[in-house]
Amino acid sequence: MTALEFNSQLAQAIKALKPFAVRLTKDLEDANDLLQDTMYKAFTNQEKFADGTNLKAWLYTIMKNTFITNYQRMVRRKTFIDTTDNLHYINSTASISQNIGVSSLAMQEITEALDALDEVYRTPFMMYFKGFKYHEIAERLGIPIGTVKNRIHIARKELKDKLLKLGY
CATH class of the missing domain: 1.10.1740.10 (RNA polymerase sigma factor, region 2, helix turn helix motif)
Known part of the structure; x- marks a missing residue:
């Protein structure tokens, strides 16, 4: 050609x-x-x-x-590569200062939201939060495992709604 x-x-x-x-x-x-x-x-x-x-x-x-x-x-x-020698300073928590007032206010509002939950939802939720398995909660409370899952789901949903209203 x-x-x-x-x-x-x-x-x-x-x-x-x-x-x-x-x-x-x-x-x-x-x-x-x-x-x-x-x-x-x-x-x-x-x-x-x-x-x-x-x-x-x-x-x-x-x-x-x-x-x-x-x-x-x-x-x-577009990839950023950090070539500094002292990489341990990047993630160092020694220079971080915490605002304890904001975190204690947040904890207070979360505690109030938890206390506002109906006892029937709060108890299984708190047990699950503390590390209990679904079947353990069901055995201790004497209710079916499906009910435990449902109550924990409802508690999460209500907490989420309350905390969103507070700005979290």
Whole structure:
């Protein structure tokens, strides 16, 4: 295939490649850039194209590989790698100061929300919170395991609603 024939077939293939580029990039400008990169690579690597094979398939492969390479490059650029020597300082809790007033107020409001629960829901919930298994709670309270699960679910839901109203 002569260079003129190759260039002519490349120009004809652009119309077929553009929808694929748009589908890959999901952006028209990026698709145009990808299409341009693909055509440039195809033109500069013309000698690698085997005469008598499917030119469009070759171009689709170049486009797909170019897209993947560009995507991986973009992901690497956005990845932050901390190269500091003293990594133990990053997660050090020695310099953290706690606002005890806010946390004690929050605990007080959570306790009040728990106390406001009906006893029939609060008891299984608190037992589960303390680490009892469903079957242990059912045995101690003398109720079916399904009832235990239901009461714990209702207690969670009511607590969630009350705490959301308080802004938690």
